[in-house]
Amino acid sequence: LQKGEVENFGSHFQDAMYGVGSIGDEKTRWAEFKAFRDQFKCTKCGRVRFMRPVTLKRPLCAHDTCQAPFEFASSSASQK
Structure with missing residues (x-):
């Protein structure tokens, strides 16, 4: 609100009770x-x-040839 930006996310109300956005x-x-x-x-x-x-704290890739430890993808790669 301080920026003055209005998000219109999911705010389209319908006349019908079961209407879609x-x-x-x-x-x-x-x-x-x-x-x-x-x-x-x-x-x-x-x-x-x-x-x-059970012996490890972090998950591993389930592919037999990979089995790399789990890491979150970088934020720049996930924002396409």
């Missing part, structure tokens, strides 16, 4: 979800499955 809101939500999801890819091979052996 605008397509722009849905596209924004989907883009934000994809950016969030991309943070959980293996930084070495790009796969999304991890395993966590």
Whole structure:
């Protein structure tokens, strides 16, 4: 509010009780979800499955040839 910017995220109300929001809101939500999801890819091979052996504190990539320790993707790579 101090910046004077207005976010119009999810604020399109419909007359019908079960109406849907605008397509722009849905596209924004989907883009934000994809950016969030991309943070959980293996930084070495790009796969999304991890395993966590009991003896280790950090998950490992579940691909047999990779098994790199889990690291969050850099923020610049996730904001396309």
